[in-house]
Amino acid sequence: MELALTAEERAFAEEVRRFLRAHPPETFPVEGVDAGYGSGAHSRAFLQALAAEGWLAMCWPKAYGGAERPMFFKLVLFEELALAGAPFGPLAGSWQTADAIIEYGSERLRREVLPAIARGEATFWQGYSEPGAGSDLLALTTEARRDGDDYVIRGHKIWSSHAGIASYGLVFARTSREARRSRGFSMFVVRNGTPGMDIRPIRSLTGDVYHHEVFLDDVRVPADLRLGPEGEGFVALLNGLDSDRFWGRFYKGPALARVLAQLVEHANTTVAHGAPLARDPVVRRRLASLAADIAALRLLFWRAACRMRDGAPITYETAMAKVLADETGQKLARLGMELLGMWGPLRRGSRGAKIGGELSHAYLTSLGHTIAGGTAEVLRTTVAVRGLGLPAEPRARAEAR
Numbered sequence: 001m002e003l004a005l006t007a008e009e010r011a012f013a014e015e016v017r018r019f020l021r022a023h024p025p026e027t028f029p030v031e032g033v034d035a036g037y038g039s040g041a042h043s044r045a046f047l048q049a050l051a052a053e054g055w056l057a058m059c060w061p062k063a064y065g066g067a068e069r070p071m072f073f074k075l076v077l078f079e080e081l082a083l084a085g086a087p088f089g090p091l092a093g094s095w096q097t098a099d100a101i102i103e104y105g106s107e108r109l110r111r112e113v114l115p116a117i118a119r120g121e122a123t124f125w126q127g128y129s130e131p132g133a134g135s136d137l138l139a140l141t142t143e144a145r146r147d148g149d150d151y152v153i154r155g156h157k158i159w160s161s162h163a164g165i166a167s168y169g170l171v172f173a174r175t176s177r178e179a180r181r182s183r184g185f186s187m188f189v190v191r192n193g194t195p196g197m198d199i200r201p202i203r204s205l206t207g208d209v210y211h212h213e214v215f216l217d218d219v220r221v222p223a224d225l226r227l228g229p230e231g232e233g234f235v236a237l238l239n240g241l242d243s244d245r246f247w248g249r250f251y252k253g254p255a256l257a258r259v260l261a262q263l264v265e266h267a268n269t270t271v272a273h274g275a276p277l278a279r280d281p282v283v284r285r286r287l288a289s290l291a292a293d294i295a296a297l298r299l300l301f302w303r304a305a306c307r308m309r310d311g312a313p314i315t316y317e318t319a320m321a322k323v324l325a326d327e328t329g330q331k332l333a334r335l336g337m338e339l340l341g342m343w344g345p346l347r348r349g350s351r352g353a354k355i356g357g358e359l360s361h362a363y364l365t366s367l368g369h370t371i372a373g374g375t376a377e378v379l380r381t382t383v384a385v386r387g388l389g390l391p392a393e394p395r396a397r398a399e400a401r
């Protein structure tokens, strides 16, 4: 494992910093769905600015309009954006979907969707969870029935993040009842607005709408919008979940490092109960302990990145890194709220709001992060089984057969 960036990667990091000076993240709103890592209209405008630099497609094969740059360039871009507090919510989803389309997609998907991703115009929601299927995803009941050159999808998805503002859904559905449990599923790329699709908002703790319920009432999808062979959607999904845990959390190390630096600055410049906060032994210990967690987190992700680059499996590494990322995010946000005291809940724009009013939003959204993309409990089981070689749960063993 080589921990240093190459000269080209360092030059690219400088190029991204130049871009960020020309597009200062501070000018972007932090309220509503543009808050945090951003997914609203302003964040999409930012995505298009990244696309104009050619950075969305830079690692794709030349045949699909890419520049065949090594994968680490994406990591360098992510790090610089996260360290600067720039919005990049839809970026990971676009990259992941593009990789899946390049690997499994039909010619039609490659022709229609890849150019839209490269221009920063296509974003995606994931239609996996259902009211009766979350951790036990294979209990899902949404069905895709073959009808001539099409499939007709019927079912109900829930918690689909950004479904209301994205361009396409990745809908995971059952295509066979007879096949072995894990072989009866397929993945479809369904354009928002397809007749029969009804997307309804779910309001979150912050008061904003990030998540949606999606009702699919005989939604007709051409067969060439299926992602990969029929019945092999579960393989695509598992690879996708590893990739989701990686790309959907890699930014957290640098993003949390940025928040930690803000809290350190706050502790250094704030007097509480007649003494500087920075001299409080409990505050110092908790900040130092979070610094260690964040450093470990960044190394875990870079280790997973090296394995990914070498084509090695990353299920164990990404499960471990995701748990640490989300739990560290919660600890940091909680400490931030405690240090800011009565100013903590104030949002940007409120009189007296500290640290740009970012902490209250970060605190509220951090709560769901240990549930999204696989709960911390389930991922600890993945670490135990895939990493430590402990026996699988009896039910999981039976189902795998």
Ligand SMILES: Cc1cc2nc3c(=O)[nH]c(=O)nc-3n(C[C@H](O)[C@H](O)[C@H](O)COP(=O)(O)OP(=O)(O)OC[C@H]3O[C@@H](n4cnc5c(N)ncnc54)[C@H](O)[C@@H]3O)c2cc1C
Pocket: 125, 126, 127, 128, 129, 130, 131, 132, 133, 134, 135, 136, 158, 159, 160, 161, 162, 211, 368, 369, 371, 372, 373, 374, 375, 376, 377, 378, 381
């Ligand atoms: C912020 C957020 C964003 C999300 N975005 C999306 C999205 O875009 N698309 C999408 O499809 N879904 C999304 N989800 C849904 C998410 O994937 C599910 O909530 C998650 O997989 C858990 O499923 P569940 O809610 O049905 O809970 P359950 O699976 O019912 O779990 C309930 C509790 O039981 C525990 N549990 C369950 N099984 C086991 C086990 N085998 N061992 C130990 N403990 C277990 C869980 O850890 C949890 O504490 C999102 C969720 C959140 C919170």
